[in-house]
Amino acid sequence: MGVKQRSKSLHSRADKLSTGFYQLNVLNGKELVDDKFERFTSKIEQLGHKELRPDKVEIFQINIGKLCNQTCAHCHVDAGPDRKEENMNRAHLEKCLEIIREYDIPKVDITGGAPEMNPNFRWFVEECANDGRLVMNRCNLTIIMANKKYHDLPEFFAKNKVQVISSLPYFTKSRTDGQRGDGVFEDSIKALQKLNEVGYGKEGTGLILDLVYNPSGAFLPASQVSLEKEFKNQLERRYQIVFNSLYAITNLPISRFLEYLLESDNYESYMQSLVDAYNPSTVDGLMCRNTISVSWDGYIYDCDFNQMLDLKVAAPVQHIDDFDMEKLNDRAIVLNQHCYGCTAGAGSSCGGEISNT
Numbered sequence: 001m002g003v004k005q006r007s008k009s010l011h012s013r014a015d016k017l018s019t020g021f022y023q024l025n026v027l028n029g030k031e032l033v034d035d036k037f038e039r040f041t042s043k044i045e046q047l048g049h050k051e052l053r054p055d056k057v058e059i060f061q062i063n064i065g066k067l068c069n070q071t072c073a074h075c076h077v078d079a080g081p082d083r084k085e086e087n088m089n090r091a092h093l094e095k096c097l098e099i100i101r102e103y104d105i106p107k108v109d110i111t112g113g114a115p116e117m118n119p120n121f122r123w124f125v126e127e128c129a130n131d132g133r134l135v136m137n138r139c140n141l142t143i144i145m146a147n148k149k150y151h152d153l154p155e156f157f158a159k160n161k162v163q164v165i166s167s168l169p170y171f172t173k174s175r176t177d178g179q180r181g182d183g184v185f186e187d188s189i190k191a192l193q194k195l196n197e198v199g200y201g202k203e204g205t206g207l208i209l210d211l212v213y214n215p216s217g218a219f220l221p222a223s224q225v226s227l228e229k230e231f232k233n234q235l236e237r238r239y240q241i242v243f244n245s246l247y248a249i250t251n252l253p254i255s256r257f258l259e260y261l262l263e264s265d266n267y268e269s270y271m272q273s274l275v276d277a278y279n280p281s282t283v284d285g286l287m288c289r290n291t292i293s294v295s296w297d298g299y300i301y302d303c304d305f306n307q308m309l310d311l312k313v314a315a316p317v318q319h320i321d322d323f324d325m326e327k328l329n330d331r332a333i334v335l336n337q338h339c340y341g342c343t344a345g346a347g348s349s350c351g352g353e354i355s356n357t
Contacts, residue, residue: 009071009080010256017259018078020310026262027253027337033267037275040339047280051332052288054302057325059291060100061109061350063307064088064121066296068113069146072180074214074257076308079113087117088296093124095320096294101131103325109291109350111138111304116150129160136163138212138350142184144191154191158198163208165247166192169216171234179216192241201243209243212352214251218266220277220345224248224353247352250274252305252341274340282347285354288333294320302333303342304350311336 010018017023022031029036044052066083068075100108108128115121115137128135137157144153157164168188169179176185192209199205211231215221228246235241251257253271261267288302298320301307312318315331347354 009066009078009082010259011078012080012082015259017255020308023254023258023309024311024336026258026267032262037271037337037340040337040343041335043278043280043343044283044335047283052283052286052335053332054329055289057103057105057290057292057328059107059109059287060096060105061111061291061293061304062088062093062096063111063293063295063304064093064113064115064118064124066113067117068140069117069143070114070140070181070184072256073260074179074216074251076252076255076257076305077111077113078255078308083113086113086296088120088298090120092296092298092320093120095298095323097124097127099320099323100128100133105133107134107136109136109138114140114143116143116153122156125156125160125162129162134163135160136165138165138167139191140180141166141168141188141191142180144194145187154194154198154200157195158200158207161206163210164195164200165210165212166195166243167214168192168211168231169214171231171238175216189239189241192235192243193239196241201241208245210245210247211243212247212249214249218261218264218270218273220250220273221248221348224346245352247350248346248348249350249352250341250344250348252338252348254305254308254338271337271340274344277344278340279343279345279347282343282354285347285349286342287349287351291350292328300328305338305342306334306336309336309338 025031065087066079067087068079071080125135143150169176173185195209200207201209213227227248231246261270293301293304293307295307300313300318311334313331314334315328317324317327342348
C-alpha cells in the first residue's frame with residue numbers, strides 16, 4: 001500500500017499540511033504541485049446554480065474533539081493521542097444542546113477523534129437521548145478495548161439507543177492494520193463482538209450498528225452494495241459478527257490522506273480520478289445541504305471536511321455563541337476542490353453513497 005505509519009499528528013510535527021490554508025493552496029495548484037483541475041464551482045454553475053444553498057437542517061454534527069487513541073494513516077481530522085487540548089468544553093456542549101432543542105433538530109451526529117474520550121461525552125449523549133433525539137456516534141471500535149473505563153461503552157450505547165457507526169477498513173488484519181496501526185483489527189473484532197452481545201446489529205433489537213469502509217489507497221471505493229454483501233458474509237463466517245449497513249466513503253484529499261497522496265506521488269492521478277468521476281446527480285444529496293458541522297471550539301461549518309480546512313460558513317454568524325438559524329439558512333455553501341470527493345461516482349457522505357446512478 002505504501003502508507004508510512006505515523007506516531008504523531010501533522011499538528012504535532014509542525015507540518016505545513018496541518019494548516020487548512022496550506023492544504024487549500026495544494027488543492028488549488030499553488031503549492032507542491034502545478035496541476036490545476038477545473039474549478040469545482042464551475043460544475044455547480046453548469047447545473048444552472050449560481051451557488052449551492054442549504055436545505056432544512058436535519059443533522060447537527062459535532063466534532064467533539066481531536067483526541068484519539070489511534071493515529072490512522074488516512075485520518076482527515078489529523079486526530080491522535082497528542083491532540084489533548086482540542087476537546088469541546090461543557091459550556092459549548094450546553095450551547096449545542098440549547099440549539100438542538102430550540103430548533104428541534106432530530107439527529108445529533110457525534111464524531112472526533114475518539115468522541116468517547118471527551119469527559120462530557122456520556123452526559124451529552126444522555127441529554128440528547130432523553131430529549132428523544134437520534135444520537136449517532138462515530139466510534140473507532142478500538143476505544144472500547146483501550147481501557148477498562150471504556151469497556152462498558154456497548155451497554156451505555158444500548159441503554160441510550162445510540163446508532164453506532166464504526167470504522168472498519170476491511171475484514172482482514174493486514175489491510176486494517178496497514179491503514180490504522182498494529183493490533184487495530186484484533187481489537188476491532190473484539191469490540192464488534194461485544195456490541196453484538198448487547199444486541200447491536202441483530203434483528204428486532206432496534207440497536208443499529210453500521211460499518212464504515214474507506215479505501216486503503218489512492219482509489220475510489222467499489223459499489224457500496226457489493227462491499228456490504230462481502231463484509232457481511234466474511235465477518236459472519238469468520239467471526240460470527242453481524243451488522244446493519246455498510247457505508248462506503250471516498251477518501252478526500254485533505255490532511256493525512258493528502259500527505260499520503262503527495263508522498264506516494266499519487267496526488268495528480270487521484271485528483272484526476274475524482275474529477276473524471278464527477279456525478280452531477282449527487283449534488284442534491286450532499287451532506288452539506290442538510291447538516292451543520294460544529295468544531296470542538298464552537299465554530300460552524302458546512303461539513304466536517306470544510307471544518308478540517310478551516311473553511312467556516314459564509315454567514316454573519318460563524319460561532320455557536322451567535323447561532324441564528326435564519327441567517328445560516330440564507331447562506332451559500334462554501335465549495336472548493338476537495339468537493340470532488342463527495343461527488344465522485346455514487347457520491348460520498350457521512351452516510352455513505354448518495355446516488356444510485
